[in-house]
Amino acid sequence: MKNLTVTLPEETFARLRMAAAREGKSMSKFVGALLDRQIGPHEARADAAALERFLAGPLWNLTDENGNAPTRDQIYDR
Template sequence: MKNVTISMDDDLLVQTRVEAARAGKSVSRYLADAAREKVENDRAAAAQAERNRQLEALERIFSGPKWSVMENGRMPTADERNARR
């Protein structure tokens, strides 16, 4: 485990110490847990954004122009569909 030195203003330090004490953690552990949670949330958000991008692409494809297979108001028979033209 590596040590990291950070700087913060006095008011933030006091608030951080209070919140860490409420959580029953040291300031170091409290900040490390907060950083881990932030990283995990960012990764999950990035993965969700990628899934959304892919879904939007599929929706654009599926909502594109339709191919009409109707002939004279009816669906073609298997023989008609497979006939060599």
């Protein structure tokens, strides 16, 4: 977890304090939640998008000409 110092106009600071208090959060947690909603966790979105692309792709047919799936020994070259 990293710390960040932010300089705000006094009016904005006061509104931030009141908004955080209404939600029962510290100002730090409130701002963190705002940022998560605004920019989101990039890696999670990228991972989810990659998984969706993979799952949307064509299925791999692993069966032989008789419709049989490979045995475990065949998969692991035993």
